[in-house]
Amino acid sequence: MNDAKIIAVTQPLIESHRDLADKPVYMTPNEFIAYTARVSNPSNQHNTLTSEKLLKYLIEHKHWSPFEMVSITMEINTTRDISHQIIRHRSFSFQEFSQRYADPTKDMQFVTREARLQDAKNRQNSIEVGDETISSSIGDINPSGLKFQWNSVQEEITNLAKDHYKDAISWGIAKEQARAILPEGLTTTRLYMSGTLRSWIHYIDVRAEEGTQKEHRQVALAARDEILRHFPSLNDYWYSAPQEIEQPSKKKHWLEYFWNTSIAD
Numbered sequence: 001m002n003d004a005k006i007i008a009v010t011q012p013l014i015e016s017h018r019d020l021a022d023k024p025v026y027m028t029p030n031e032f033i034a035y036t037a038r039v040s041n042p043s044n045q046h047n048t049l050t051s052e053k054l055l056k057y058l059i060e061h062k063h064w065s066p067f068e069m070v071s072i073t074m075e076i077n078t079t080r081d082i083s084h085q086i087i088r089h090r091s092f093s094f095q096e097f098s099q100r101y102a103d104p105t106k107d108m109q110f111v112t113r114e115a116r117l118q119d120a121k122n123r124q125n126s127i128e129v130g131d132e133t134i135s136s137s138i139g140d141i142n143p144s145g146l147k148f149q150w151n152s153v154q155e156e157i158t159n160l161a162k163d164h165y166k167d168a169i170s171w172g173i174a175k176e177q178a179r180a181i182l183p184e185g186l187t188t189t190r191l192y193m194s195g196t197l198r199s200w201i202h203y204i205d206v207r208a209e210e211g212t213q214k215e216h217r218q219v220a221l222a223a224r225d226e227i228l229r230h231f232p233s234l235n236d237y238w239y240s241a242p243q244e245i246e247q248p249s250k251k252k253h254w255l256e257y258f259w260n261t262s263i264a265d
C-alpha cells in the first residue's frame with residue numbers, strides 16, 4: 001500500500017553504439033536527456049561519456065527543460081483520499097480505477113489507518129503513537145487501547161459500508177450512487193500517473209517533505225527510489241549536502257559542458 005512502481009519510460013531511438021553482432025544499442029533515457037540538451041552542438045550530441053556530468057550540471061543550474069524530454073508512467077496503489085491529493089499535480093496525466101464501472105468491494109481492498117495524533121502546534125503534522133500514556137482532555141489514554149479502539153471503529157465502518165453497498169447493488173442502485181457510502185480513506189485505488197521527469201522531480205521534492213501527510217510521503221519516497229534506479233545522476237540532488245556550485249566564468253565556460261571543447265572567455 002502507498003507504493004509506486006515505474007511501468008513505462010521513454011524509449012529513445014537514437015543509436016548509442018553497435019553491439020558485437022552489429023545490432024544497434026539505443027541511448028538510455030539518461031543519455032537521451034544529455035543528447036537533447038546538446039541540441040545546439042550537433043557534433044557532440046552523441047557523446048554519452050559525459051552525460052552524467054552534464055545532467056548534474058543542468059540540475060545544479062535549474063536548467064529543467066531537457067528533463068521534459070523523457071516521460072515516466074508509474075503505477076500507484078493507495079487509498080482514495082491520497083489519490084485525491086496526487087491528482088492535484090496538474091502537470092501529470094492520470095488513469096484511475098473507476099468506481100462507476102467496477103465494484104470496489106470485489107476488485108479493491110479495504111485497509112485500516114494508523115492511529116496518529118493531531119500535532120497541536122503544526123496542523124500539517126501528526127504524531128506517531130508510542131508506548132507512553134497519552135494525556136488528553138478526557139483524561140489519560142492507554143496507547144494500545146487507543147490503537148485497538150481506532151482499528152475497531154474502522155473495521156466496523158468498513159463492514160457496515162460494504163454490506164450496505166452490496167445490498168444497494170442487489171437492489172439495482174447504480175455503482176456511481178452506491179459508491180457514495182464507501183469510506184474514501186479506507187478504500188484502496190490504483191492509478192497510473194504519467195509525466196515528464198521534470199514534473200516527477202518537483203512532485204517528489206514537495207511530497208517527500210515533512211509537511212506532506214505520511215501516506216502520501218510513502219508514495220513519493222517509493223517514486224524517488226524508482227526514479228533513482230533509472231536516473232542515477234539524480235542521486236546527488238536528493239542525497240548529497242548542497243555543494244558550492246562551480247562558477248562557470250572562473251574556470252570553465254558553461255558552454256563547455258555542452259560542447260566539450262574549450263571556450264575562451
Ligand SMILES: Cc1cc2nc3c(=O)[nH]c(=O)nc-3n(C[C@H](O)[C@H](O)[C@H](O)COP(=O)(O)OP(=O)(O)OC[C@H]3O[C@@H](n4cnc5c(N)ncnc54)[C@H](O)[C@@H]3O)c2cc1C
Pocket residue numbers: 064088089090091092124198199200202203206207211212
Ligand atoms: C503540504 C501541502 C499542503 C497543501 N494544502 C492544500 C490545501 O489546503 N488546499 C488545496 O487546494 N491544495 C493544497 N495543496 C496542493 C497544492 O496547492 C498544489 O495544488 C499541488 O501541490 C500541485 O502542485 P502544482 O500545481 O505545482 O502541480 P505540479 O504538477 O506538481 O507542478 C506544475 C509544474 O510546475 C513545475 N515545478 C514545480 N516546482 C518547481 C520548481 N521548484 N522548479 C521548477 N519547476 C517547478 C513542475 O515541473 C510542473 O511542470 C497542498 C500541497 C502541499 C504539498
